Amino acid sequence: MNSLFKALNDETRREIVELLKEKDMNAGEIAERFQISKPSISHHLDILKQANLVTSEKKGQFVEYSLSTSILEDLLNWILTLKK
Amino acid sequence: MNSLFKALNDETRREIVELLKEKDMNAGEIAERFQISKPSISHHLDILKQANLVTSEKKGQFVEYSLSTSILEDLLNWILTLKK
């Protein structure tokens, strides 16, 4: 859960996740949406991957990123137990 | 949402929340459960308060903390929209 909370504890990463909810995007397309350098976006994507919130697939010279929501099941359950 | 994710992005604070799920506790009782100094626990409690995850009430010389789960509704909804 640590890496998941860490990944979500950043506005830019949460916005990336929301973008990927709409459609898969490659790293460059994602970076275009922010006024942040590509290396920084690449680092954010890596943190999201470590949390299993996104997956990536190389497509030629591009790297396509997809949202993966299965890990959110754990988070959902954790929250629900708090609400009893 | 920022302060909420920030509050949850720490193992100690998540454990405090889980403790308070069982019963209300004062600051000293909470601190006893951890091998961390009281001032540090006090700071964690403050961050949880800022996120509206806990409330506090002065009872004589003690300060009793309670879990407040209403803010989790927002988090739950955010997660659910990601899962579509």
Next chain:
DNA sequence: TAGATATTTCCCTAAACAGCTAAATATAAA
């Protein structure tokens, strides 16, 4: 093969953060 494009890795900086001790504040009890 050489040049262009896409992405990541490396290394740096400034800010945020978790932890500590000591001191301040507030209430209770002697």
Next chain:
DNA sequence: TTTATATTTAGCTGTTTAGGGAAATATCTA
């Protein structure tokens, strides 16, 4: 009113983190 107890505030320190630019890597195209 003095002393003890509970909690917070203030100030310090080492670590983590988000951001940037430059360079490395990988693929594509001429």
